[in-house]
Amino acid sequence: MEALSNSAPLDERFYLDADAFFSAHAGTALTYDDLTLATQFSDVLPRDTHLDTMLSETLHLTLPIISSDMDTVTESGMAIAMALNGGLGLIHYNMTERQQLSEVSRVKYHVHGLIQDPIIAAPGQSIGDVLEMIENKTFAFSTFPVVDEKKTLLGLLPGHTVKPRYASRKVSDAMTPRALLQTIHESELGPDPIACADRFFNEHIGIHKLLVVNDADQLRGLFTLSDVERITQERTALAKPARDADFRLLCGAAVSAPRDAFGNLDRDRIVNHVGALVERGVDAVAVSTAHGYSRGVGETVRMIRDAFPHLAIIAGNVTSGAGVEYLADAGANAIKIGQGPGSICTTRVVAGVGIPQMTALYVASRSAAKKGVKIIADGGISKSGDVVKALTLADAVICGGVLAGCPEAPGQIMEINGKLYKQYRGMGSLAAMKAGSAARYGHAAKDSQRKVAAEGVEALKEVSASLDTILNQLAGGVQSGLGYLGATTLAELRSKARYARVTNAGQKESATHDIIEVKTSK
Numbered sequence: 001m002e003a004l005s006n007s008a009p010l011d012e013r014f015y016l017d018a019d020a021f022f023s024a025h026a027g028t029a030l031t032y033d034d035l036t037l038a039t040q041f042s043d044v045l046p047r048d049t050h051l052d053t054m055l056s057e058t059l060h061l062t063l064p065i066i067s068s069d070m071d072t073v074t075e076s077g078m079a080i081a082m083a084l085n086g087g088l089g090l091i092h093y094n095m096t097e098r099q100q101l102s103e104v105s106r107v108k109y110h111v112h113g114l115i116q117d118p119i120i121a122a123p124g125q126s127i128g129d130v131l132e133m134i135e136n137k138t139f140a141f142s143t144f145p146v147v148d149e150k151k152t153l154l155g156l157l158p159g160h161t162v163k164p165r166y167a168s169r170k171v172s173d174a175m176t177p178r179a180l181l182q183t184i185h186e187s188e189l190g191p192d193p194i195a196c197a198d199r200f201f202n203e204h205i206g207i208h209k210l211l212v213v214n215d216a217d218q219l220r221g222l223f224t225l226s227d228v229e230r231i232t233q234e235r236t237a238l239a240k241p242a243r244d245a246d247f248r249l250l251c252g253a254a255v256s257a258p259r260d261a262f263g264n265l266d267r268d269r270i271v272n273h274v275g276a277l278v279e280r281g282v283d284a285v286a287v288s289t290a291h292g293y294s295r296g297v298g299e300t301v302r303m304i305r306d307a308f309p310h311l312a313i314i315a316g317n318v319t320s321g322a323g324v325e326y327l328a329d330a331g332a333n334a335i336k337i338g339q340g341p342g343s344i345c346t347t348r349v350v351a352g353v354g355i356p357q358m359t360a361l362y363v364a365s366r367s368a369a370k371k372g373v374k375i376i377a378d379g380g381i382s383k384s385g386d387v388v389k390a391l392t393l394a395d396a397v398i399c400g401g402v403l404a405g406c407p408e409a410p411g412q413i414m415e416i417n418g419k420l421y422k423q424y425r426g427m428g429s430l431a432a433m434k435a436g437s438a439a440r441y442g443h444a445a446k447d448s449q450r451k452v453a454a455e456g457v458e459a460l461k462e463v464s465a466s467l468d469t470i471l472n473q474l475a476g477g478v479q480s481g482l483g484y485l486g487a488t489t490l491a492e493l494r495s496k497a498r499y500a501r502v503t504n505a506g507q508k509e510s511a512t513h514d515i516i517e518v519k520t521s522k
């Protein structure tokens with residue numbers, strides 16, 4: 001490192017900018033806990049900061065957090081909740097292509113608060129049948145739209161008629177007939193369906209259900225007053241959702257680099273798959289592999305870029321400047337940085353390779369700036385402070401483990417010794433590779449039937465709070481970080497970041513210590 005002049009203020013000598021700091025530690029790979037950020041003069045309140053980020057010309061997030069394309073983290077439920085909070089979900093690819101397409105459609109056609117497949121009753125059923133259905137399925141409601149077999153709306157069965165006293169009567173006798181129902185055409189919902197439903201309920205005293213129909217008067221969905229009230233109240237607390245130009249939620253999907261029987265990249269399959277995703281409205285595809293600086297990944301990215309010139313492409317993973325440049329030249333917009341930092345990863349243990357995150361991000365960020373592409377810090381995030389540190393060099397972060405315990409993550413909840421858990425497994429674990437992700441780790445699908453070196457483990461996460469709560473905590477921490485550095489935006493955070501190395505003793509001091517904790521901050 002070039003020595004700073006003695007007349008330079010002490011701050012500048014001890015708290016170094018990224019170039020000076022990482023150059024001074026060249027040859028040593030550092031991660032989040034190895035360093036800390038110096039505070040700066042600030043007149044910025046955390047609540048006045050903005051976390052917007054652009055990952056390509058079209059991919060704009062209001063929260064720089066992406067949920068990982070892992071089969072225990074992101075399917076449509078997680079992707080919907082991520083986009084509603086301003087982030088992005090990457091639907092994993094350990095499922096058939098057809099299933100992945102329908103997961104993407106669920107996100108793209110999700111209307112917040114609109115129950116798109118409401119439980120219905122048939123006109124010929126008896127009230128007794130309906131009572132039985134409520135009991136068997138433990139429904140907490142008793143009002144049902146009544147439709148014929150073509151889904152044409154015939155009426156609404158009001159809850160006050162669903163009583164044992166009327167058990168033998170027909171639904172068609174008890175329902176409020178179509179002619180007396182207030183409905184709304186789906187085209188009238190406009191860009192803000194919740195506001196539209198809210199107005200409807202204001203204007204129609206005593207009505208608790210709003211039925212949505214199409215041109216053929218078929219039932220398209222249902223709003224309930226209680227859902228709309230809950231969402232309207234929550235709105236003030238939530239970030240601005242991440243939407244496309246047609247006001248639909250953003251959604252990403254992972255794709256692999258499959259090979260045909262001769263070991264060549266299966267161009268047709270890749271291009272057809274991505275084409276079908278684009279038709280469903282996908283906003284970004286992620287070519288997700290463990291080793292992105294490899295011919296197969298570069299060629300896959302180039303094939304997708306040639307076929308879809310305007311599609312946002314995320315690719316990875318790499319940890320070197322050359323890797324970033326290779327994928328940028330192939331046509332990627334945003335490059336995933338991370339080899340082995342993940343909470344379920346064993347790549348560094350098994351293969352002896354990988355670079356701790358902050359050094360990898362620094363090296364990658366300089367090549368990314370040169371090539372005009374974005375980088376995403378993938379893996380190893382366990383607290384909001386890690387996100388702040390990552391964002392001093394990266395444009396967004398990908399989280400797996402911190403989101404895997406949320407109710408929005410796929411998978412069953414299990415109880416062990418009175419505690420609730422969800423499964424969380426590495427995509428390089430044997431079980432996940434058997435389910436489809438072998439190519440991501442450079443193995444053929446059949447290899448995963450025998451003993452190959454797994455690069456991930458199967459684990460459990462304690463069930464956590466909802467995604468909204470977890471993201472609020474992460475975003476709140478990031479906003480505090482910006483406030484401490486006097487930064488209003490992520491671009492200012494990057495330019496104001498000054499780093500200092502932390503020793504083991506310093507790490508100990510950074511966490512709570514010498515106390516008996518009675519209430520955790522989790």
Ligand code: XMP
Nearest residue numbers: 068342343345379380400401426427428456
């Ligand atoms: P976190 O720390 O958020 O990491 O749980 C999630 C990221 O880890 C990567 N990943 C793996 N890496 N073996 C690996 O070496 C695996 O089995 C594995 N599965 C996921 C991936 O980048 C993810 O986003």
